[in-house]
Amino acid sequence: MGFSFSRRFHQSARALARNLEHRYRIQTAMSRYYAQRDEMRSRFRDWQSARTAAGGIKYEAINRMDKYLVEFADRISARGAKVFWASTGLDACRYIAAVAKAGKVRCIVKSKTMTGEEIHLGQALEKEGYQVVESDLGEFIVQLRQEAPYHIVFPAMHLSRNEVSAIFQEKLGSHPTDNPEELTLIARQALRELYCTAEMGISGANFAVAETGMISITENEGNARLSTSLPRIHVAIVGIEKIIPKVADLALLLPMLATAGAGQPLTCYNTLIGGPRQPGETDGPEEMHVVFLDNGRTTLLADSEQRDALHCIRCGACLNVCPIYKNIGGHSYGTTYQGPIGSVITPHLRGLQSWKHLSSASSLCGACTETCPVRIDLHHHLLQNRRNAVRQKPTFTEQCMYRIFGFVMKRPQLYRWASPLIRIALPLHRKIQNSFLDPVRAWTQSRDLPPAPAQSFKEIWRNRNAP
Ligand code: SF4
CATH class of the missing domain: 3.40.50.10420 (NagB/RpiA/CoA transferase-like)
Incomplete structure (x- = not known):
């Protein structure tokens, strides 16, 4: 079930993010709102x-x-x-x-x-x-x-x-x-x-x-x-x-x-x-x-870390400034409460595993937190939801990735050997990018993989005083 909510969200979000007419309509409405809101705030x-x-x-x-x-x-x-x-x-x-x-x-x-x-x-x-x-x-x-x-x-x-x-x-x-x-x-x-x-x-x-x-x-x-x-x-x-x-x-x-x-x-x-x-x-x-x-509100009340999400007065301001909401629109979320506040509270009201994907639909820019009239720490709550979802039920891929990451990071010698390997692997990866062999295809389909730097930070530091 959780998978289908997530799949529907991704399908709809992908389609609407490319719909320029939709984007124009939402942004025109928002620009009027920003002007009026700023004037009223100044009062x-x-x-x-x-x-x-x-x-x-x-x-x-x-x-x-x-x-x-x-x-x-x-x-x-x-x-x-x-x-x-x-x-x-x-x-x-x-x-x-x-x-x-x-x-x-x-x-x-x-x-x-x-x-x-x-x-x-x-x-x-x-x-x-x-x-x-x-x-x-x-x-x-x-x-x-x-x-x-x-x-x-x-x-x-x-x-x-x-x-x-x-x-x-x-x-x-x-x-x-x-x-x-x-x-x-x-x-x-x-x-x-x-x-x-x-x-x-x-x-x-x-x-x-x-x-x-x-x-x-x-x-x-x-x-x-x-x-x-x-x-x-x-x-x-x-x-x-x-x-x-x-x-x-x-x-x-x-x-x-x-x-x-x-x-x-x-x-x-x-x-x-x-x-x-x-x-x-x-x-x-x-x-x-x-x-x-x-x-489900008392479950949220019992969570001392995120209880302040109950302070919400449903003004919708966090939706209006959210770069994700403005591009994918309200229906993509598939929830009653959309945007940042919806992504924070829906996992509490309707189940963390089924709705954890919403916490990743954020650039973590903090615009929502900055605009909230009751100062709810929205973008940090999105991070906490991500952490809680992994803690509650890590996926096999996540478990492998974090174990390998932890293993390497605890061993400086291994880290030193692994860094050049990544620099070799990145150009190879460019060749298979967006093909079905690409292990991170979902990520690279709409983003460019940055080129690897010629030297690592450690190498630059070591050579900083070299003639
Ligand atoms: S800006 Fe704050 S009060 Fe307004 S809807 Fe979002 S979370 Fe609720």
């Missing part, structure tokens, strides 16, 4: 200190997660919401399906939730016979195309206006247009009625505030507000790592998320939801459920 008095402070908030939250989660659950339960603790994705899907059944639900509107994507919630509910409609514009488009989101923040960034128009014509019977306003209007018309008829709304949460027992949702389209307030049942699916201690923490985290994620000072709609409709209130759902999802 902070000191962006680097803000990163340290945001990382500190998440450090406190994750290290005392048990306390804060219970505090949150007590507060929101007191206002009538039900809290369910789901160990796995299957537990979460079953619970939500049971809530839908009890509430005689037929139609569900879903706002953007990566946690929902992670457990394939939409597909699970569709299998049970419910109509599930994505209400975020990007998610709606990729749902019509039966595709996974392409990016944590911009699910349809890989599509041109003409491609969006084509899918609207095919699925919604609309007229052809490449005008963005008209395209938005077409989607809006299709969705508006559903908000009023759907019996259940599903959302994620960007943060869960322990102090007040409220979830915080930040968005640009207003669809999450409609999905969580018009249907009579609201279900929020929330990863346990979304907990934060205080409501005042949002004063820093919300602008940082908007700046790093989309180059905005703040997103357009920021909502705090603290339970179902209370007596005397005029709107809001009759029932509210918060489903806290573990699904």
Whole structure:
């Protein structure tokens, strides 16, 4: 199985890396993002200190997660919401399906939730016979195309206006247009009625505030507000790592998320939801459920070396600067979370051996670590994943290579004899390069083997004072 994930990744990555149209599209979108992000960062008095402070908030939250989660659950339960603790994705899907059944639900509107994507919630509910409609514009488009989101923040960034128009014509019977306003209007018309008829709304949460027992949702389209307030049942699916201690923490985290994620000072709609409709209130759902999802997060929590990966606020900034992501795109990864953060956490969430290849899809340039608004040490975590994979289950080739390397390096005399042999072997290797005899063909197919130096460092050092 692990082999097939890895093979699919390599096949797709190889094809897309050569697709110049794809590269142009992604880089055009990114160049706009870089300009806006830099402008917004400059509005902070000191962006680097803000990163340290945001990382500190998440450090406190994750290290005392048990306390804060219970505090949150007590507060929101007191206002009538039900809290369910789901160990796995299957537990979460079953619970939500049971809530839908009890509430005689037929139609569900879903706002953007990566946690929902992670457990394939939409597909699970569709299998049970419910109509599930994505209400975020990007998610709606990729749902019509039966595709996974392409990016944590911009699910349809890989599509041109003409491609969006084509899918609207095919699925919604609309007229052809490449005008963005008209395209938005077409989607809006299709969705508006559903908000009023759907019996259940599903959302994620960007943060869960322990102090007040409220979830915080930040968005640009207003669809999450409609999905969580018009249907009579609201279900929020929330990863346990979304907990934060205080409501005042949002004063820093919300602008940082908007700046790093989309180059905005703040997103357009920021909502705090603290339970179902209370007596005397005029709107809001009759029932509210918060489903806290573990699904491998506590395994990551137990790993003191990589625990800080749980600090992630899903801004997507590390994807935007990653040279690998920008060339191979989001779908090549085959994961819910793509780019550097996906490569770090997917092996923890879905199995190290099956997903270890993602940790090698990195130039280790450190751009991801440098941009992360909560200072997650992403590129070192990729190295740690590589090391852990080899330690857990070294392959035969790796075992032989490292043993030979260790054997030679511990014996200086042998090393001295071996060095000239390598200089002889390299020119010979050039002749068979890229043929089926080439033992490192995968590497040399897209790279030149550097020529061997005429002298080794030891020889240069020995001869440094020679006349
Ligand atoms: S790892 Fe950092 S940069 Fe990447 S999505 Fe998470 S918070 Fe954003």
